[in-house]
Amino acid sequence: MRELFLTQERAYVRWLDLPGEGPVRVFVHGLGCTAASDFAHIATHPALRGGRALLVDLLGHGLSDRPADFDYRMESQAAVVAAVLDHLGVAGVDLVGHSMGGAVAVHLAAARPDLVARLVVAEPNLYAGGGAFSSPVAAQSEEAFVQRGFSRMLALAGRADYAARLRLADPLAVHRSAVALVEGSTPATGDLLAGITAPRAFLVGEASLPDAAAEKAAAFGVPVTVVPDAGHNLMLDNPDGFAEALARSLAEAPADSVDWTGRTGRTGRTGRAARAGPVSGHPRA
DSSP states (O other), rough: OEEEEEETTEEEEEEEEEOSSSSSSEEEEOOOOOOOOHHHHTTOOOOGGGGEEEEOOTTSSSSSSOOTTTTHHHHHHHHHHHHHHHHHHHHHHEEEETHHHHHHHHHHHHHHGGGGGEEEEEEEOOOOOOOOOOHHHTSSSSSHHIIHHHHHHHHHHHHHHHHHHHHHHHHHHHHHHHHHHHHHHSOOHHHHHHOOSSSSEEEEEEOSSHHHHHHHHHHHHOEEESSSSSSSSSSHHHHHHHHHHHHHHHOOOOOOHHHHHSSSTTTTTOOOEEEEEEOOOOOOO
């Protein structure tokens, strides 16, 4: 584990730095998750040929600090990840983000194009409104969620693996993140994605279809790949399929057009593999 003290936030951000040859890949997790739980097995997958990987725990999540005066908005989290990359002196990275982390990745790629060579997002939040996780959280007051809602969310979590990740997150951070997802940003994350000139790709779980965000991304000219036997937690539902789709997305040149069929996307289905745990088709965070 490595760490960086952020003077403005008065907090430490922490990450895993997995050595390897080739491009640096940066992985950004979703709401209530951790980088290691979601991406360690992906970063070391044979399909990705062992490149160097940075697995960043966003503030308020995992092993990173939980500053009480941080707003936990996507733009602010993106600035934190950028600070990590600047500290390490790396640029031109392959940036991968899932769900809320996909929104963070889009904001980072838009704000600091010098840092990002390729962008891959997996079921990101593109527009205001939230999703199955963030909307019920944001509907509660901050005080009510911190005092009662968070423990209730843990108790009612539909997946044991999500509860295991969520209990490492700060309730205040989860609430403020959820509110930020419901409120959206200006410009909207989806509009930022449309304007990014670096090669982009969008991954979506088969059980999440039909997916409005994937269709919107396809309309922007972003190549869309469906990962079979997977829902929103596609890197856990089908790790092999996700890793293979990610590897292809990072290797391919950007497409001039996208043939979105509502089932397979431009590149079609990626190879089937045994899935880990139950598949959930719920919408993004």
